[in-house]
Amino acid sequence: MSATAESNAATKPPVKATAAASRLWGFGVVALLIILGPVVVYPVLLMKVMCFALFAAGFNLLLGFGGLLSFGHAAYFGIGSYVSAYAAKAWGWPPEAAVTAGTAAGALLGVIFGVVAIRRQGIYFAMITLALAQLIYFVCLQVPFTGGEDGLQSVPRGKLLGLVDLSNDLTLYGVVSVVFFLTLLLVSRIVHSPFGHVLRAIRDNEARAISLGYKTVWYRLAVFVLSTVVCALAGAMKAIVFQLASLTDVHWTTSGEVVLMTLVGGMGTLFGPLVGAAVVVAAEFYLASIGSWVQVIEGGIFVACVLGFRAGIVGTLADFGRRSIAARQGASARAAVN
């Protein structure tokens, strides 16, 4: 790993080399936190953080890199959660199959809703996605197999591949961590793929991308579906971890919460959504005693973020780092340009 970083530093321009290096550092820190986390914090709470971090990371693919604000991502998280819970409970599927089923269901829903929603942008896109998500909410409320107000409770965690018993929290923690880390790598790869480059160009200036010959609608649809897949996976894992799928998963407040997580952490950054999810989940957990005042505090954090550091926690830190590097290089670069 360090060898590639060195060769990058030699051939690439400095900005890119630092970006690649800081990405590597980021993954290292995440891995370290995953390993050391359970020593300090209750594993179930950490698994909740990871599920919501994936949810936010999937959402951020669409918002931060696709430039599209969806206000209905709870639909995909919730469908993933319900289908995986139902498969595990009613059909007795093993957890890996149940999670796969939940993710596939989310993907399917993503394709259908994506085709409808992707024709509009901005506020109209947000409203259409919200409307579609509300549709799913009412379906989940009415149909018999979701358990209505009660949801699907005491979902069995089962045995992974028929071998590993997941009823132990630490064992499950290991499995969730691996899925989380691999999905994070996938998200990073999507962002840093040929597709990701075109996507960012479209986000920056769609008319220009069209004038270069890109059929932008297909790219927007593709990122929408990828985003829903990651979110559905997050929901499906959440159902296994908490042994519960409920209406909260598909409720519009969950759609709002993921927006909050992403913005607080820093949209358009790889690790921002993870930090945002950790902050929000931790706030809800540690401040649970003060009841609904948590939402007031969350609102306060949100306002502070939007007013004070719009790039979010990670975005602000990255800007700070970039500026100090630029300051070091600035003088020589400017001399070369002029």
Place this chain on the structure above:
Amino acid sequence: MFAQAPLKSGRGRWETVEVDAILLARGLSKSFRGIQAVDGVNLTVRRGTIHALIGPNGAGKTTCFNLLTKFLNPTKGVITFNGHDITRRSPADVARLGLVRSFQISAVFPQLTVLENVRVALQRKRRDNFAFWRSDRVLKKLDGRAGQLLEEVGLEGQSSHRAADLSYGRKRALELATTLALEPELLLLDEPMAGMAVEEIERTADLIKRSARNRTVLMVEHNLSVVAALSDEITVLARGHVLAEGSYATVSRDERVIASYIGSGHG
């Protein structure tokens, strides 16, 4: 001197006569809620020329431009590119055919670096643009060509800067490099000199001239000295109509042209 209107032959294909026209517009009209922005414009762009579209403010130049690049659909009229009817094609399609435009307001990808801006254009012809599982290291192959293009517009020292941090004139230069990356057969430039400093205008004019050696250029431009120096052919628009056509010498002596320019306060 001008091509006749394209004739629809028995086989339903548009055919052009007399001159080698790369782009033809016949009876091009566009109205916005009753306002006739472009009204029955006939335009013939000959292959290998630099053709300028000029006219006072509100003459319909930009609308005309958007019609030709398919960013707007005409109310009436026919547009052919290399003999193919493109009147109902999408803007991405015509870009793929080799008709690439620039924009009046500088159109760069602000969050991408200067190098990445040009590379995105080079990337378009690749087949793996939906490959989200692939590493972007495969794009490094394009860096050499991107660097060359940046050198041509004098941006080689700024390749790792964010495009948003460039000066206005430098953004225009970057946009031109991005457009040239597609090797378009026909280059449509919407006011390429707008907002540029004097020395940048000279450099850009030179670049346009060089890049026009193996392609055709159609540009909208306000700066008449640039138009005089660069273009082989000029079409003057006023109130949505073609007022005059010909070389700079012909057009600048045309009384209606002089009247319309003085009338609207231009020199």
